Amino acid sequence: MDHAYYMNFAIDLAKRGIGQTSPNPAVGAVIVKGGEIVGFGAHLKAGEPHAEVHALNMAGGKAIGATMYVTLEPCSHFGKTPPCSNAIIDKKLHKVVIASVDPNPKVSGEGIRKLKKAGIEVITGVMEEEAKQLNEVFFHYMQYKRPFVTLKTATSLDGKIATATGESKWITGQTAREDSHFYRHHHDGILVGIGTVLADNPSLTTRLPAGGKNPVRIILDHELRTPLDARVVTDGQAATWIIVKASVPEEKRRRFINAGVEIMEFPGSEINVPELLYFLGEKGITSLLVEGGATIHGSFLRDRAVNQVLSYISPKVIGGEKAKPAFGGEGFAHLADALELKIKEVTQIGEDLKMVLVPKRG
Numbered sequence: 209m210d211h212a213y214y215m216n217f218a219i220d221l222a223k224r225g226i227g228q229t230s231p232n233p234a235v236g237a238v239i240v241k242g243g244e245i246v247g248f249g250a251h252l253k254a255g256e257p258h259a260e261v262h263a264l265n266m267a268g269g270k271a272i273g274a275t276m277y278v279t280l281e282p283c284s285h286f287g288k289t290p291p292c293s294n295a296i297i298d299k300k301l302h303k304v305v306i307a308s309v310d311p312n313p314k315v316s317g318e319g320i321r322k323l324k325k326a327g328i329e330v331i332t333g334v335m336e337e338e339a340k341q342l343n344e345v346f347f348h349y350m351q352y353k354r355p356f357v358t359l360k361t362a363t364s365l366d367g368k369i370a371t372a373t374g375e376s377k378w379i380t381g382q383t384a385r386e387d388s389h390f391y392r393h394h395h396d397g398i399l400v401g402i403g404t405v406l407a408d409n410p411s412l413t414t415r416l417p418a419g420g421k422n423p424v425r426i427i428l429d430h431e432l433r434t435p436l437d438a439r440v441v442t443d444g445q446a447a448t449w450i451i452v453k454a455s456v457p458e459e460k461r462r463r464f465i466n467a468g469v470e471i472m473e474f475p476g477s478e479i480n481v482p483e484l485l486y487f488l489g490e491k492g493i494t495s496l497l498v499e500g501g502a503t504i505h506g507s508f509l510r511d512r513a514v515n516q517v518l519s520y521i522s523p524k525v526i527g528g529e530k531a532k533p534a535f536g537g538e539g540f541a542h543l544a545d546a547l548e549l550k551i552k553e554v555t556q557i558g559e560d561l562k563m564v565l566v567p568k569r570g
């Protein structure tokens with residue numbers, strides 16, 4: 209077999225943990241001895257054993273002299289779990305094949321150094337691109353300390369998110385709507401503006417047939433106009449943070465705090481998106497799904513605070529100058545300033561079109 213055969217398996221294992229390992233990366237490990245797979249594992253939850261440890265436990269004594277394929281450089285620090293590089297050395301493995309180096313400053317390169325120093329052969333860069341793509345959120349958050357942002361839009365063919373009379377249920381079909389719930393499972397936080405809360409009374413929970421993790425519901429609502437009987441306040445299904453500005457009176461906040469909502473005061477009145485992202489990054493939000501509405505999308509567009517666009521387009525034409533576009537705000541006066549994207553994925557999903565796009569400028 210070639211390295212890619214086993215690394216593909218490790219990457220496939222890692223993929224299954226995406227979303228639930230946050231804020232840790234998703235990692236897969238496979239141990240091979242004499243052309244036989246003797247152990248494998250994936251990191252499943254932050255604070256629990258790492259992928260390498262699961263694989264070593266499964267391999268038992270067969271790990272001696274074996275080769276490990278792992279999608280991320282084995283860690284070398286004592287976080288919530290002991291260092292994997294120590295475990296690999298203790299179990300006397302012969303070789304470690306690594307897909308991507310760990311950008312976490314506590315690790316990056318240190319794990320590899322320790323393995324080499326212990327006389328273990330190390331090969332790096334096998335299927336590196338796939339492994340980095342898998343953990344684009346983790347790599348982004350480690351580098352920028354703010355969440356990886358996915359903007360989600362669901363529009364008619366002519367780019368509207370509602371009719372001129374405000375009707376929006378539903379523009380896209382059931383299949384597309386369900387597909388967007390996978391992205392709710394994969395993101396730590398979901399952000400909407402007060403306009404969406406007042407218009408749709410959304411629950412913003414992950415409702416997939418096989419369940420899924422609920423993101424933290426983050427409502428941008430400076431004046432605290434969210435109704436006390438809104439689903440995001442009363443349904444107890446997921447954490448809800450409402451971001452207000454300083455002038456909101458204490459006794460008003462109290463009512464929401466008593467309902468279990470976190471009220472967070474955010475400096476300034478206008479949404480300064482980069483500052484909001486650092487603020488959320490500090491609170492451990494490593495990935496953010498922005499569901500709109502138009503005002504919020506307009507602010508994120510203005511500040512180019514977008515790492516991925518998830519666009520569902522329905523083959524319906526709504527028309528009407530007063531019907532709401534997906535991106536509000538001023539917009540760019542010059543085409544040269546438009547946010548240019550590269551199409552990563554285009555598929556038909558039910559009756560609708562789904563596009564996943566990434567900004568062109570790195």
Ligand SMILES: Nc1c(/N=C/[C@H](O)[C@H](O)[C@H](O)COP(=O)(O)O)[nH]c(=O)[nH]c1=O
Binds near residue numbers: 378384404410411520
């Ligand atoms: N109007 C449409 C959407 N509308 C999306 C809005 O964010 C809406 O408030 C949320 O989806 C709320 O729903 P929930 O209670 O959280 O499930 N999204 C879609 O994908 N298609 C559409 O047609």
Ligand SMILES: Nc1c(N[C@@H]2O[C@H](COP(=O)(O)O)[C@@H](O)[C@H]2O)[nH]c(=O)[nH]c1=O
Binds near residue numbers: 282289290292
């Ligand atoms: N999940 C994962 C790694 N994650 C690395 O370890 C850090 C978390 O350490 P801890 O707090 O102990 O869980 C995380 O930030 C990342 O650098 N490393 C690995 O060798 N294998 C794994 O499966």
Ligand SMILES: [Zn+2]
Binds near residue numbers: 260283292293
């Ligand atoms: Zn580790």
